[in-house]
Amino acid sequence: MTAPVFRFAPSPNGELHLGHALSALTNQKMAATIGGRLLLRIEDIDVTRCTPEFEAAILNDLAWLGMAWEGPVRRQSEHFGEYEAALERLKQDELVYPAFMSRGEIRGAIMEHEASGKSWPRDPDGAPVYPGTDKQMSKRERQRRIDSGAPFAWRLDTAEALARLPGELNWREWTDGAMTVTADIAANAQQWGDVIIARREIPTSYHLSVVIDDALQGVSHVVRGLDLYFATSVQRLLQQVLGLPQPSYFHHRLVLGPDGRKLSKSQRDTGLAALREAGETPDTVKAMLGL
Structure with a gap:
């Protein structure tokens, strides 16, 4: 029987924040729950805003969180x-x-x-x-x-x-x-x-x-934030x-800022790198997210 396939798919046009951490960790948890595989996809079709430096930072942040995924990493700019x-x-x-x-x-x-x-x-x-x-x-x-x-x-x-x-x-x-x-x-x-x-x-x-990638990668379970619910x-x-x-979908809650809006990559105080520099640990980040 083919194992279920999940994916976390960030865009390297800025630093990861708490909302990305929630999505990545939720994918990892749900994949583990049913014995699924977890893939990492870099969604970098916006070649003007996406940079190798941001991609390297994403990989570093995910490793710090304790994330693990199957290789190879799929980069949209190569396809x-x-x-x-x-x-x-x-x-x-x-x-x-x-x-x-x-x-x-x-x-x-x-x-x-x-x-x-x-x-x-x-x-x-x-x-x-x-x-x-x-x-x-x-x-x-x-x-x-x-x-x-x-x-x-x-x-x-x-x-x-x-x-x-x-x-x-x-x-x-x-x-x-x-x-x-x-x-x-x-x-x-x-x-x-x-x-x-x-x-x-x-x-x-x-x-x-996104639909071509999910099909070619055999993604069976799409786990992402509620901001993409209607885009489905x-x-x-x-x-x-x-x-x-057709994959199955799960749209998880969003992490909101003090103003009640969803987090943005421009809000550096919620960025994982900034939190790490401030002395936070993966465990305290998970606690912030209710995980």
Whole structure:
């Protein structure tokens, strides 16, 4: 019987903080509970912000916490070809389209709409849903703009992707850390609108790379923070249209700062390196996290 596979997947664009520690340790604990394997993935598709120095710091922090994982470490920046192949499939199936509207044009369209007294839909993160105007553009005009070097992003035609599904879209969520109870959660992908799947210069986005990585690494259990709970809807849709296996999910509580917001890498006082320098130990960090 194949052992369950878990993964911890930080981005090396800053230092790890207490929230990352909770996620890493929760993955390790849940994997141990059911005899699973734990993998480490470095999510570094943002080549401008991710650095080898931050990656080295992540590895150092995890080792200090007592984390252990199976090698080799998967670095997304080494696998752009695999993401591009998936993007090409979506293009061939006409499930993505090039979107040329700039941020200023998007803001202008929304402001004009709201000036008439009508509200504009927001996604679960509070950002305005993309207008989708570019979907009406002819193929000839799209190609003309691409050939001219106009900036664009590949967006998922969410309505079309949902229309092609044979049934309802949902995911399996573990409702407790002991992994004894699961629930089927309805995946409401349409609330995100047409999300970015890739950019002209980078053939992927978080949503696309994470589902490809999980499939290629055989990840069976995705354990991560509640801030990504609603994003699961988009990722389940991509898994379905690309014919990828469906993992089970567990979204753990978030570690909040004094202002009640989730921690950020810019809040250095909660960084693991700063806590270590202040004399904290792995055990005291675990106590801070209620572990």
